[in-house]
Amino acid sequence: MAGRTAYETLTKLSQMGDITLHEPAGDSPQAERKRRSRKQEFNLNDCISHLSTPRGPKAVMKSMMTTACERNCNYCVFRAGRAKTKRVTFQPDEMASAFQTLESSGKVDGLFLSSGIIKGSVTTQDKLIDTADIIRNRQRYRGYIHLKIMPGIEYDQLYRSMQLADRVSVNLEAPTSGRLAALAPKKIFIEELVQMLQWAEQIRREHRDEKLASSVTQFVVGAVGDTDLELLSMSDKLYSQAQLARVYYSAFGPVPGTPFENLPATEAIREFRLYQSSFLLRDYKWDVEELPFLRDGNLRTDVDPKQAWADVNLIHQPVEIMQAEREQLLRVPGIGPIGANAIISARRRGTLSELLHLKQIGIRTPHKLAKYVLLDGRQPAHQLGLF
Numbered sequence: 001m002a003g004r005t006a007y008e009t010l011t012k013l014s015q016m017g018d019i020t021l022h023e024p025a026g027d028s029p030q031a032e033r034k035r036r037s038r039k040q041e042f043n044l045n046d047c048i049s050h051l052s053t054p055r056g057p058k059a060v061m062k063s064m065m066t067t068a069c070e071r072n073c074n075y076c077v078f079r080a081g082r083a084k085t086k087r088v089t090f091q092p093d094e095m096a097s098a099f100q101t102l103e104s105s106g107k108v109d110g111l112f113l114s115s116g117i118i119k120g121s122v123t124t125q126d127k128l129i130d131t132a133d134i135i136r137n138r139q140r141y142r143g144y145i146h147l148k149i150m151p152g153i154e155y156d157q158l159y160r161s162m163q164l165a166d167r168v169s170v171n172l173e174a175p176t177s178g179r180l181a182a183l184a185p186k187k188i189f190i191e192e193l194v195q196m197l198q199w200a201e202q203i204r205r206e207h208r209d210e211k212l213a214s215s216v217t218q219f220v221v222g223a224v225g226d227t228d229l230e231l232l233s234m235s236d237k238l239y240s241q242a243q244l245a246r247v248y249y250s251a252f253g254p255v256p257g258t259p260f261e262n263l264p265a266t267e268a269i270r271e272f273r274l275y276q277s278s279f280l281l282r283d284y285k286w287d288v289e290e291l292p293f294l295r296d297g298n299l300r301t302d303v304d305p306k307q308a309w310a311d312v313n314l315i316h317q318p319v320e321i322m323q324a325e326r327e328q329l330l331r332v333p334g335i336g337p338i339g340a341n342a343i344i345s346a347r348r349r350g351t352l353s354e355l356l357h358l359k360q361i362g363i364r365t366p367h368k369l370a371k372y373v374l375l376d377g378r379q380p381a382h383q384l385g386l387f
Contacts, residue, residue: 009090009094009097009098009101010098010101010102012088012090012094012098013044013047013063013090013098014043014044014046014047015086015088016046016047016063016064016067016088019047019062019063019064019067019114023062023112023114024218024248024250025049025051025060025062025112025146025169026049026051026052026053026060027051027052027053027054027246028051028052029248029250029275044102047061047062047063048060048061048062048102048107048108049062049112051110051112053110053144053146053166053167054144054166054167054214054245055110055143055144055166058108058109058110058143058144059107059108059109059110060108060109060110060111060112060144060146061098061099061102061103061107061108061110061111061112062111062112062114063090063095063098063112063113063114064078064088064113064114064115064116065089065090065092065095065113065114065115065116065124065127065128065131066087066088066089066090066115066116066118066124067085067086067087067088067089067116068087068089068116068118069116069117069118070116070117070118070119070120071116071117071184071186071187072184072185073173073183073184073185073186073187074182074183074184074185074223074258074259074260075183075184075220075223075252075254075255075258075260076184076255076258077255077258078116079258082255082257082258083257084256084257085257089118091127092127092130092131092133092134093134095113095131096131096134096135096138096139099111099135099141100135100139100141103141103143109143109144110143110144110145110146111132111135111143111144111145111146112146113128113131113132113145113146113147113148114148115127115128115148115150117150117151121150121151121152121153121192122150122153122154122157124150125149125150125153125154125157125161126157128147128148128150128161129147129157129160129161129164132145132147132164132165133164136164144166145164145165145166145167146165146166146167146168146169147161147164147165147167147168147169147213148168148169148171149161149168149169149170149196151170151187151188151192151193151196152188152191152192152193152196153196155199155203158196158199158200158203159203159207161213162200162203162204162212162213163210163212163213164213165213166213166214167213167214167215167216167245168200168213168214168215168216169215169216169217169218170193170196170197170200170215170216170217171193171217171218172189172193172194172197172217172218172219172234173187173193173218173219173220174189174219174220174224174226175219175226175230175231175233175234176189176226176230176234177189177190179224179225179226179230180193182223182224182225183220183223183224197215197217197238197242197244198241198242200213200215200242201215201241201242201243204243214244214245215242215243215244215245216244216245216246216247216248217238217244217247217248218247218248218249218250219231219234219235219247219248219249219250220250220252221249221250221251221252221266221270221271221274222251222252222266222270223252223260223263223266227296227297227298228270228273228274228277228297228298228299229288229293229297229298230297231249231274232274232277232278232281232291233288235247235278235281236281236287236288239281239282246278246282247278247282249271249274249275249278250271251265251266251267251268251270251271252265252266253265253266267301269301270298270299270301273299273300273301273304273305274299276304276305276306277291277299277305280305280306283337284330290309291305291309292305292308292309292312304333306331306333307333309331310331310332310333310372313331314331314332314371314372314373315371315372318371318372318373318374318379319331319332319372319373319374320373320374320377321343321347321352321358321373321374321375321376322347322351322352322374322375322376322377326340326344329343329344332369332372332373333368333372334363334364334365334366334368334369335363335369338362339361339362339363342361342362342363343358343361343363345361351376352375352376353375353376353378354375354380355367355370355375355380357375358375366380
């Protein structure tokens, strides 16, 4: 009987399909969304994603408590009233059992759990919490768990979710209240979403003795006129004020059967440039004002943002490799934290006067940074562009 129940639960889980397309969760989100070929039937492998997590690479079960939803977000495959979405619902013990079966068989070592909203956010979050509680305390699982936070839940629910999970995500979807109203009419920007991220940081400060989840968010890019300046300005505030671990950017793609089905898809390159810029804010401590926005508030897509900045600021004031501080070196295209450390170490031992010297210490493409630097007082020879 138990075997039959487990089989039925896994069959039900396979009917969820591939929600990976809609819920990036790991540290390499673009790799997650490599679309599989369309097919009529789903299988259990669709619910397993290979992610880069804070605990390292993992095969993670990605699923939802329910694919039904009472919210009507204009872009979402799971929105209320969309006839083409297959509605599947799990109880906490069912979902926990499905995870235990996959985890004990070695197919997964991690869980990403989201949900549509039914009977309100508080009721839905209780089901997510109950599932995680069963997995942690009844099944004694100590591996990676990422829980989605429903909009506008209670403070104590957020605290409990952070105790049970390694990471929690609150999807803002849009960078301003006006953009959100156009994207998701039933969501409230400050009270339901931003406040959750503020509470998460407050909880971490108030309970420094506990191991609590980090927090992340996601934006839907390009559906309602949002600009890169808006998206990155909000990202910067969240990094500094809410201590977010990362921000996800999801290029809008029209879904049949939604109000936005006839809108054009956002180009993947725009999403990629947003990620590059976001890392400059988070890891390199750039200010938003330093990013090379065009007059329309968007970034160039033909070159990465670091090169676009350097083309304006370093062409006539190249960085002297032998004297520059680490922060200055990190402004040069082609020099990351490892390269900057290697340069500082190497120049203690001798003079870096040729591009070959940079190649020898691990700078992979020294010719690309030639026009932005000086080597021992001289600009290295480099090939000029034809146009």
